[in-house]
Amino acid sequence: MVWKNILVLTALLNLYGVWGSIQAPSALNLRITKNKTVDIPSTLYGYMWEDINQSGDGGLYAELLQNRAFQGVIPGTQAALFGWQPFQGAWLSVTSDTQGVSSALPNSLEVDIPSFVNGPIGFENTGYWGIKVQSGWTYTASFYAKSSTFSGSITASLTSSTTGQVFSTQTLKGINSKWKQFTFQFTPNTTAPDTENVFRITVNGADAQGASIFFGMFSLFPPTFRGRENGMRIDLAEAFAATRPSVWRFPGGNNLEGGSWDTRWKWNETIGPIENRPGRIGDWSYPNTDGLGLLEYLNWAEDLGAEPILGIWAGISIANYSELSSWPVVPEDELKPYVDDAINEIHFITDPAGSSDLAKLREQYGRKEPYALTFIEVGNEDQFQPDSYAAYRWNAFVSAISAEFPHLEFLATTQPSTALNPAYKRIDFHQYAVPQWFHDAAFMFDDYPRNGTKWFIGEYAVTSTNTSCNLGAISCGRLAFPTLEGAAAEAAFMTGMERNSDVVFASAYAPSLQHLRNFQWSPDIMSFTAGTLIKSASYFVQQMFSANRGTQVLETTPASTNDSFPLFWVASHNNKTNAMFLKVSNVGSDDIVFDLSFDFPVGGFGTAITLANPPLTVNSGVFSVANTPEYPEAIVPVSSAFAIVDPTKFNYTFPAQSVTVLSLSVKI
Incomplete structure (x- = not known):
C-alpha cells in the first residue's frame, strides 16, 4: 500500500513538473532477432x-553470542571480555590458568562471587550488539561449566536489558569439579519489542558466596535456514x-x-x-x-x-x-x-x-x-x-x-x-x-x-x-x-x-x-x-x-555499443520456458523510448520489473538515493504488466536512471 501511494504521488509530481521540466523522451529503434549468439553459462551470477x-x-x-569461547583474546585483559558483562556485582575475568574445555579452547570465563551477597548474581552476553527474541522460535543453548566450590543450580534466561522482562528461562543442575556441558532450549511466548536483550546466567548469591565458577564454550542458536x-x-x-x-x-x-x-x-x-x-x-x-x-x-x-x-x-x-x-x-x-x-x-x-x-x-x-x-x-x-x-x-x-x-x-x-x-x-x-x-x-x-x-x-x-x-x-x-x-x-x-x-x-x-x-x-x-x-x-x-535468466543471448540490431549511451541492454531466450528477457539499464537523466521490433512473434502481454526513481522516502519530503537505515525501502523494484497489440513490435519507455527487465512469451 505504501508503494501504491508513492507511485500515485510520483505521477502527480511528474504532472506538475516537480521532478524537473517535462521533456519528450528521445526514441531509439531496437530489433531483436532469433539468432542466438552465445550460450549463457549457468554459473554467471x-x-x-x-x-x-x-x-x-x-x-x-x-x-547469537559474541565471543562465545574467548578465542583470539589475551587472558586477563579487559578486552578479552568483549560481549560479556557482570550482573549484580560478580567479578569476571578470562583465564587460561585452569584446563580449558578442549585443547583448541584453552581460555575460560572465571566468575568469582563476593563473600557477602544475596539474590541472583552472575553475568550476561549482549550478543552481536543485541539479541532478537521471537515468540514461537525455539532457541538451542549450551555451555560448559565446572566448580570445586559451588554445586547449586544455575539459571539461564533471555532477558530485556532495559526493562528486565524475562522472555524465557531454564534452571540447570549438576555442576561439579569437572567440565560438564549443559544443553537446553528457550521457547519464548512473547516477542521482544527490540533487540536490547541479553543471554543471562545467574546463581543464588546466598548459595554461592565466595565461590569460583568456570564457564566455557557458550552457544545460543535460533532456528536456522532449512533447519x-x-x-x-x-x-x-x-x-x-x-x-x-x-x-x-x-x-x-x-x-x-x-x-x-x-x-x-x-x-x-x-x-x-x-x-x-x-x-x-x-x-x-x-x-x-x-x-x-x-x-x-x-x-x-x-x-x-x-x-x-x-x-x-x-x-x-x-x-x-x-x-x-x-x-x-x-x-x-x-x-x-x-x-x-x-x-x-x-x-x-x-x-x-x-x-x-x-x-x-x-x-x-x-x-x-x-x-x-x-x-x-x-x-x-x-x-x-x-x-x-x-x-x-x-x-x-x-x-x-x-x-x-x-x-x-x-x-x-x-x-x-x-x-x-x-x-x-x-x-x-x-x-x-x-x-x-x-x-x-x-x-x-x-x-x-x-x-x-x-x-x-x-x-x-x-x-x-x-x-x-x-x-x-x-x-x-x-x-x-x-x-x-x-x-x-x-x-x-x-x-x-x-x-x-x-x-x-x-x-x-x-x-x-x-x-x-x-x-x-x-x-x-x-x-x-x-x-x-x-x-x-x-x-x-x-x-x-x-x-531472469536466458539460456542463449539473442542478437540485437543495433548491437549494444558505445554509441548507445546512456542505454545499455542485453536480450536472451530461455529454451526451457520459451521466455525472452530484455535487460536494460538507463544511466542517463532522461526517459528513453525504445521502439522494439522482433523477427518472431511475441505473446499478447509482457511483464516488467523496474528499479527506478522516484527515490522519494515515505512521509519525509526528502530525496534518498540509497536504501538506508532511516529509509530501508526508498528504492525497490516495481512489477507491472502491459498489453502487446502487435506481436511483432511495440514501444517501451525506460525511465531515467533505471534498471528494467522485460519478460515476454515468445516462439523461437
Whole structure:
C-alpha cells in the first residue's frame, strides 16, 4: 500500500513538473532477432564471500553470542571480555590458568562471587550488539561449566536489558569439579519489542558466596535456514537465496590469506565439533570463531544450488600487499607442505564415501557422500606478488593438484597480462570503481579474443563517485550504501558480461554483508543489525538479472555499443520456458523510448520489473538515493504488466536512471 501511494504521488509530481521540466523522451529503434549468439553459462551470477563486516560471525552464521569461547583474546585483559558483562556485582575475568574445555579452547570465563551477597548474581552476553527474541522460535543453548566450590543450580534466561522482562528461562543442575556441558532450549511466548536483550546466567548469591565458577564454550542458536545444525540466519539466508545465485566463492578474499603464514584460513581447523575449532584473528580486525567452516560453507552452497569456487592459500599473506613490507613470500623450497594441505582439503571434499581416511573423517563429521567441486582458485589478488606467482607458486599448486584431480579447473588471481606456466584458462578479475568505469567497461569483452580463456569477475561494485579517489582505499569518498546511480552503472556492466558470457563464465558482487555496528568496508550489497535487514539497490539489480535468466543471448540490431549511451541492454531466450528477457539499464537523466521490433512473434502481454526513481522516502519530503537505515525501502523494484497489440513490435519507455527487465512469451 505504501508503494501504491508513492507511485500515485510520483505521477502527480511528474504532472506538475516537480521532478524537473517535462521533456519528450528521445526514441531509439531496437530489433531483436532469433539468432542466438552465445550460450549463457549457468554459473554467471553469484557472490564472493569472506568474513568481513561481521558478515559471518554475527551475520550469516546464526550463532547469537559474541565471543562465545574467548578465542583470539589475551587472558586477563579487559578486552578479552568483549560481549560479556557482570550482573549484580560478580567479578569476571578470562583465564587460561585452569584446563580449558578442549585443547583448541584453552581460555575460560572465571566468575568469582563476593563473600557477602544475596539474590541472583552472575553475568550476561549482549550478543552481536543485541539479541532478537521471537515468540514461537525455539532457541538451542549450551555451555560448559565446572566448580570445586559451588554445586547449586544455575539459571539461564533471555532477558530485556532495559526493562528486565524475562522472555524465557531454564534452571540447570549438576555442576561439579569437572567440565560438564549443559544443553537446553528457550521457547519464548512473547516477542521482544527490540533487540536490547541479553543471554543471562545467574546463581543464588546466598548459595554461592565466595565461590569460583568456570564457564566455557557458550552457544545460543535460533532456528536456522532449512533447519541446518550450526547453520545460517534465516532472513539473511533467504535474501541470498531469493537472488538465485549459481556460484559461491569462499572463504575469501583477504580473509583466506591471514596476516601471516600461520594465521591463514586453515580448513582442517574449521571442521568437526565446534569445541575442536580454535578460531583465529581474522584479517578484518576481529576474531573468527570458524563455526562457519568448510563443511558449513559447502552445505550452504548446496542449499543455494550454487557452484562452489574454492579458494586455496597460495603462499602469501596480506602483509605482502605492502611494497614496504619485509614479510616474505613462502620460498619455493618451502611450499610443498602447503600444496599437500590443499590436496588433502580436496580429498576431504571429493573422495567417494569410505574410500580414504579423509572421506571417513568427512563422514564422521556428518557428511557421507562427496561434494561436487569443479573450480579451484589459487590464491587471492596475487597481482601484489606477481613475480613469485608466475615463477613457481601457480605452477606448484596447479601441477600437483591436477595430477591427482585432472577434472578440476583452476582460476588464476594475477593481472590478466601476467604470463603463467601452465597458461591460465580462467582468471579472477576484481574492480571497485566510479560509475563511469562501469559504463565504459560494459564493452570491454566485446572484442576480447575467443581463445578459450574465460573470466570470473570475482569482485565488483561501484564504491564512490569521486574520480580522484584511490578506489582501493576504504576512506576517500566511499559510498555508505549502494546508490541507484551505482546500481544502474553495475547493471550496465552486467549487460556486457551477459552479452559476452562465452568469455565471462561467472561473476560475484562483493562485499556481501555489512553489520551496521561493526564494519570495515562500504558499500555492501546488504546491511543488517541483530534484528533488521536492508537490501540495497545493487541487491535488487543482482536479483533481477539472476532470477531472469536466458539460456542463449539473442542478437540485437543495433548491437549494444558505445554509441548507445546512456542505454545499455542485453536480450536472451530461455529454451526451457520459451521466455525472452530484455535487460536494460538507463544511466542517463532522461526517459528513453525504445521502439522494439522482433523477427518472431511475441505473446499478447509482457511483464516488467523496474528499479527506478522516484527515490522519494515515505512521509519525509526528502530525496534518498540509497536504501538506508532511516529509509530501508526508498528504492525497490516495481512489477507491472502491459498489453502487446502487435506481436511483432511495440514501444517501451525506460525511465531515467533505471534498471528494467522485460519478460515476454515468445516462439523461437
